[in-house]
Each structure stands twice: as C-alpha cells, then as structure tokens.
Amino acid sequence: MSEIEVVGQVVGGKAAKILIREKSGEKIELGDLLVVKEKDGLLILQVYDLGYGSQVPQTTRELLAGLKLEGYGAGLTFLEPHLRNYVMAEVKAVARIEGKKIRIPKTLPSFFSSIRHVTKEDLAFLTKPSQPIYLGKVRSGSKTLDVPIHLNGMDVLKHHIVVPATTGRGKSNLVKVMLWSILGQEKFGILVLDPHDEYYGRHQKGLKDHQKAKGNLLYYSSNPPAGANTLVINLKSIKPGHFQGIVMFTNAQRDAIKRYNNLFRDKWIECIVHGKEVENVAPSTIGVLQRKFDNVLGVYEDTSGELQCRSRIFSDTAGSTTTKDIANALEEGKMVVVDTSRLLGQAELLIGSIVVSSIFSRYQRAKSEGKLEKKPVVSVVIEEAPRVLGKEVLESAGDNIYSTVAREGRKFKVGLIAITQLTSLIPRPVLANMNTKIILGNEMALERHAIIDSAAQDLSDDDRTIASLDIGEAIVSSNFTRFAVPIRIPLFEDYIKTNSNEGEREKPVFLG
Ligand SMILES: Nc1ncnc2c1ncn2[C@@H]1O[C@H](COP(=O)(O)OP(=O)(O)OP(=O)(O)O)[C@@H](O)[C@H]1O
Ligand SMILES: [Mg+2]
Incomplete structure (x- = not known):
C-alpha cells in the first residue's frame, strides 16, 4: 500500500467501535467502506460515526477561538495544527475476506494498522448469481464504485423484499430498475399493481421500452x-373470499353474501346490485351491501335497471377472462403491470386479491402434485404496503391474501415486493419474514427503528447513516448477502440508456 492511499490509522476502540484517526487532508465520510490489509486477507470496515479529536484541552481551544473572533490575534494558531487537531472515525468491521471466502469478522485489526479506501479490486470476491436482479453499484459513503450488485432472484423474490423510505427517495425508481433487469427472464412472473401508472411508461420512459x-x-x-x-x-370472477381482509362486512352482511353466493353462484354480486329478493335477508342489509359495492367497485343499477360501473373496470358482460389471462401470464414467467390509477384503493387491492389468490391456489396444487419446481417464482409489487400488511388492518379485518403470502408464500414460490413509507405500521413478525430489505433514506426515527429492528444484519449503528442517505442511495440488508451492502441505485432513465439488455453485457457480481 503506498503512503498516498492511507486515509487513517487504527488508534483504539473495541470490536463494535474501532477508532480511526483520519489523516489530515483526507475526508472520511459516514458510510465509507475502508480496508485494512492483513497477512491472510482483508478486513472491510464501515464508518458509522465521525467526531473531533484534539491534543489541546477544550478550554484552550475555546480561548483561542475567542481571541480570534474578538479580533485579538488574527495570526494566532496552534503549532502544527494538523498534528494536534483531527477527525476521529468510529468504524465497525463488516466482513473479512480470505481469498474467495467472506467471513463474519471476529478479530480486531492490528493496532496502528493503516487504513485505506476500498477499491474495485478488493471486492473481486463477489460473483454473479444464476438469476440476477440488478440493484445498482457498490457505494462507499457517497462515492460509487464500479462494482455492480445483483441478488439471486430465485432466492430473494420468494422470501419477499421490502423497500422502505420516506417519500421521494427513489423507491419506485429502484423497483423499475430491478424489474427492467429481469424482464424477459422466464423464471419470474411479476405482477405490478401500479396506483401511479409509473412503471409501464405511458408518457415517459418505462418498462415498455x-x-x-x-x-x-x-x-x-x-x-x-x-x-x-x-x-x-x-363481476363473475369475484368470489366472496376475495374481499377477505380488504373490505369489512358485518356478520349479517357476510351471511347475506353467503346466501346470495349459494343461490346465484357467480352472479351473486349482480343479484345484490339488482336487489333481487331473497328469503331471510333483510332489505336493509342488501341496501348496505349495494352501497358498499357502489363505493368499492363503483357498480350500481341505473334507472332503467341496467348494471353500470363508474370506472368501467367492472362489468357484468365483458372481461370474463381478464384475471385468468393475468394469472396465466404470471405462471408463464411474464410481467404484468396493472394501471390502477383510476381506481379507489380497495378496488386495486381487490383486483390484486383475485389474481394472487388464483396463483396461490394454483401453486398450492402444483406443490401437492410435485410440479412446483418447474414453475416461475411469482412476485407481487405492492405500493403503500401497510394498506394490506398494516397492524391495524390485520387486527380489524383479519388476514388477507397479501398477508397470507407474506407468511406462507415462500413455501409456494409466491412473494411480495412491498414498498412503504411507514414500516412501523407493519407487524414485526411479518417484517421479520421479509428477508431482503433495500433501505433508502428516512428522516423519521420511528421508521428507522422499525427497519433496523427487523433487518437481517445488525444495523443498530447505522441509524445515522440511514437518516443521511441521499436520493438513490441505499443499504441492502438480506439473508442472502453476507453483510449489509451500501449501494447507489441508478436513475432509471440513465440506466436503460446503457443497459438496453441488462445482465448480458456487463460483468455483474453478487454477494453471497
Ligand atoms: N437512483 C436515483 N438517482 C437519481 N435520482 C433519483 C433516483 N431515484 C429517484 N430519483 C429522483 O427522485 C424522484 C422520486 O423518485 P421516486 O418516484 O422513485 O420516489 P418514491 O420513493 O417512489 O416516492 P413516492 O413515495 O412519492 O412514491 C424521481 O423522479 C427522480 O427524479
Ligand atoms: Mg413511488
């Protein structure tokens, strides 16, 4: 290691808090990846706090500042200031690299070891997975290294991904980049419920390109x-069970639904909307159900007795194969984007519920018949995930298909990509089941704590780092990476310019 590369030296501390003195003129940043070269390998360190160090007592420093500020000694300074005043970085060892092996570090770097910034070559141990999903490049502080990071889609998709961040930090951009990188790989069927119509790229660049x-x-x-x-x-594709945990019904309403469903089979909604009379069902109950279907689905009976739909999305005549077509496409490993921007939230969730329930039961059946192995993993992208995974929702309305997938989906190769601003609303057991977290910036301490508490690696020291993540900067914490990897996600529009056929051109690497 040449002298020029040295940015600091180990001067003390303990395992979780190694202290490094910064070389004057260097700028060590929060989140920087640093390296100590040892006899039998490399130790990778990460900076999680910075502070001042000084050989001069605080009172003397204050006095000198006072003299300068009050105009008593413009030329006054310390002898050899760069020796007496400096920056101390608190770092922790995140990985130990021995050849191609990555280990959890269990030893301290030698006392007084020289420290340098990580380089592309240091990360040469990273290898490419067989079904890669691209996330971005390794980041050290705010510097990007030319080391692409991929996760193995087969592993991560069925074990769920959470993308938590404050609004505008780049959650949707990240998911677009990820989806672009796997579009056309038949191993993955992806359903995107898109309430902002931003994935397909109707008016701008998007997955269609x-x-x-x-x-x-x-x-x-x-x-x-x-x-x-x-x-x-x-409407005939909607079964009573699809409303489970999404729209609340009283016991009387549920009984009424059951009766209509038994009597009229798949015409149960139409018959309720038309107010068909049924024994032992109070007209008032039917009135309430009619109002609910009007609110959620936008369907009502017009003055001439015809069934109408305000959004034109639900129909009693057309669209009989839509949900089946979507489920078939997913099972064939295709990507399906459903623009739900003109729908109310519950209708969006209901459409997802119909498709996901169908896939889930198909895959359960495939598993019992020993045919699941050959099927693609199906993953569902859901924005504002607490709408279906939130504590309150689950407590008041009970489980829905999304929470069932979160809990059991991995057994049946069905997973979620849950996007959220409010991680704290999701119950811990559900969060803990979501094995990959791609954490973008978050100013809210409560949210950071919910994320840190459920992360695959110990991120308790990374609170400040997460708070200071800029747009497009993230930390990947996953059961499928050996350490929490800081990454920079490209802007989708830039990424697709250089990666029109991502995955085949560049030489990607993978942490595993
Ligand atoms: N990786 C990135 N690099 C540079 N700019 C980015 C990146 N990601 C996002 N941006 C910028 O930030 C804007 C907001 O990003 P995005 O819509 O992905 O945020 P979001 O977290 O999904 O926000 P919301 O919570 O509102 O859905 C983008 O329009 C883009 O201009
Ligand atoms: Mg978004």
Whole structure:
C-alpha cells in the first residue's frame, strides 16, 4: 500500500467501535467502506460515526477561538495544527475476506494498522448469481464504485423484499430498475399493481421500452394505449373470499353474501346490485351491501335497471377472462403491470386479491402434485404496503391474501415486493419474514427503528447513516448477502440508456 492511499490509522476502540484517526487532508465520510490489509486477507470496515479529536484541552481551544473572533490575534494558531487537531472515525468491521471466502469478522485489526479506501479490486470476491436482479453499484459513503450488485432472484423474490423510505427517495425508481433487469427472464412472473401508472411508461420512459417487452410485458389499463389490454373485470370472477381482509362486512352482511353466493353462484354480486329478493335477508342489509359495492367497485343499477360501473373496470358482460389471462401470464414467467390509477384503493387491492389468490391456489396444487419446481417464482409489487400488511388492518379485518403470502408464500414460490413509507405500521413478525430489505433514506426515527429492528444484519449503528442517505442511495440488508451492502441505485432513465439488455453485457457480481 503506498503512503498516498492511507486515509487513517487504527488508534483504539473495541470490536463494535474501532477508532480511526483520519489523516489530515483526507475526508472520511459516514458510510465509507475502508480496508485494512492483513497477512491472510482483508478486513472491510464501515464508518458509522465521525467526531473531533484534539491534543489541546477544550478550554484552550475555546480561548483561542475567542481571541480570534474578538479580533485579538488574527495570526494566532496552534503549532502544527494538523498534528494536534483531527477527525476521529468510529468504524465497525463488516466482513473479512480470505481469498474467495467472506467471513463474519471476529478479530480486531492490528493496532496502528493503516487504513485505506476500498477499491474495485478488493471486492473481486463477489460473483454473479444464476438469476440476477440488478440493484445498482457498490457505494462507499457517497462515492460509487464500479462494482455492480445483483441478488439471486430465485432466492430473494420468494422470501419477499421490502423497500422502505420516506417519500421521494427513489423507491419506485429502484423497483423499475430491478424489474427492467429481469424482464424477459422466464423464471419470474411479476405482477405490478401500479396506483401511479409509473412503471409501464405511458408518457415517459418505462418498462415498455425494454427490448424484450414484446411478448413478455402485459399492460392492463382502463384507458389503454395502442397494443395494450383493457382492464375490465367481470363481476363473475369475484368470489366472496376475495374481499377477505380488504373490505369489512358485518356478520349479517357476510351471511347475506353467503346466501346470495349459494343461490346465484357467480352472479351473486349482480343479484345484490339488482336487489333481487331473497328469503331471510333483510332489505336493509342488501341496501348496505349495494352501497358498499357502489363505493368499492363503483357498480350500481341505473334507472332503467341496467348494471353500470363508474370506472368501467367492472362489468357484468365483458372481461370474463381478464384475471385468468393475468394469472396465466404470471405462471408463464411474464410481467404484468396493472394501471390502477383510476381506481379507489380497495378496488386495486381487490383486483390484486383475485389474481394472487388464483396463483396461490394454483401453486398450492402444483406443490401437492410435485410440479412446483418447474414453475416461475411469482412476485407481487405492492405500493403503500401497510394498506394490506398494516397492524391495524390485520387486527380489524383479519388476514388477507397479501398477508397470507407474506407468511406462507415462500413455501409456494409466491412473494411480495412491498414498498412503504411507514414500516412501523407493519407487524414485526411479518417484517421479520421479509428477508431482503433495500433501505433508502428516512428522516423519521420511528421508521428507522422499525427497519433496523427487523433487518437481517445488525444495523443498530447505522441509524445515522440511514437518516443521511441521499436520493438513490441505499443499504441492502438480506439473508442472502453476507453483510449489509451500501449501494447507489441508478436513475432509471440513465440506466436503460446503457443497459438496453441488462445482465448480458456487463460483468455483474453478487454477494453471497
Ligand atoms: N437512483 C436515483 N438517482 C437519481 N435520482 C433519483 C433516483 N431515484 C429517484 N430519483 C429522483 O427522485 C424522484 C422520486 O423518485 P421516486 O418516484 O422513485 O420516489 P418514491 O420513493 O417512489 O416516492 P413516492 O413515495 O412519492 O412514491 C424521481 O423522479 C427522480 O427524479
Ligand atoms: Mg413511488
């Protein structure tokens, strides 16, 4: 190691808090990855706090500052100030590299070891997984290294991914980048419930611009551009169970639904909307159900007795194969983006519920028949995940298909990509089950604590680092990475310019 590269030296501390004195003129940043070269390998360190150190007593420093400020000694200074005043960095060892092996560090670096910044070559131990999902490049503080990071899609998708961050930090951008990198890989079926219509790229760049979009990307919208599919769902595809945990019903309403379903089978909603009389069901109950279906689905009976839908998304005549078509596409390893921007939240969740329930039961069946192995992993991207995974929702309305997937999906190769601003609303057991967290910036301490408490690695020292993450900067904490990896996510629009066929061109690497 040449002298020029040295940025500091180990001067004390203990395992979880190694103290490094910064070399004058260097700037060690929060989150920086540093390296100590040892006889049998490398120790990778990460900076989690910075402070001042000085050989001069505080009172003397204050006096000198006072003299200068009050105009008594413009030229006054310390002898050899760079020797007497300096910055101390608190770091922790995150990984020990011995050849191609990554170990959890159990020893301290030698006393007085020289420290330098990590380089691309130091990270050469990283290898490419067989079904890569691209996340971005390794980041040291705010510097980006030319070392791409991929996760193995097979592992991470069925074990769920959470993307927590304050608004505007780049959650949707990250998921777009990830999806772009796997579009056309038939091992993954991805359902995107898109309440902001931002993934397909109707008016801007989006997944539609991918080379392999044709045949591999389906887009459903109530207002489809040329070549896309119209989002119309036949009321007959909705079963009472699809409302489970999404729309609340009283016992009387539930009983009424059951009776209508038994009597009229898949026409149960239509019959309720038309107010068909049924013995032992109070007209007032039917009145309330009619109002609920009007609120949630936008369906009502007009003055001429016809069934109408305000959003035109639900119909009693059209759209009889829509949800089946979507489920089939997912099972074939395609990506399906459903533009739900014109829908109320509950209707969006209900559409997801129909499709996910269908996939879930198909995959349960496939498993019992020993055919699951060959099926693609299906993952569901859900924005504002606490709508279906929130404590309050689960406590008041009970489990829904999304929470069932969060709990049991991995057994059946079905997973969630849950995007949220409010991690603290999701119960801990659910969060702990979501094995990969891609953590972007968050100013809210409560949210950071919920994330840190459920992370795969000990991030208790990273609170400040997470608070200071800039747009597009993230930490990947996963059961499938050996340490929490700091990354920089590219801006989607830039990424697709250089990676029109991501995955095949660059030489990616993987932590595992
Ligand atoms: N990796 C990135 N690099 C540079 N700029 C980015 C990056 N990610 C996001 N941005 C910028 O930040 C803006 C907001 O990003 P994005 O919509 O992904 O945030 P979000 O977290 O999904 O926000 P919301 O909570 O509102 O959904 C983008 O329009 C883009 O300009
Ligand atoms: Mg977003």
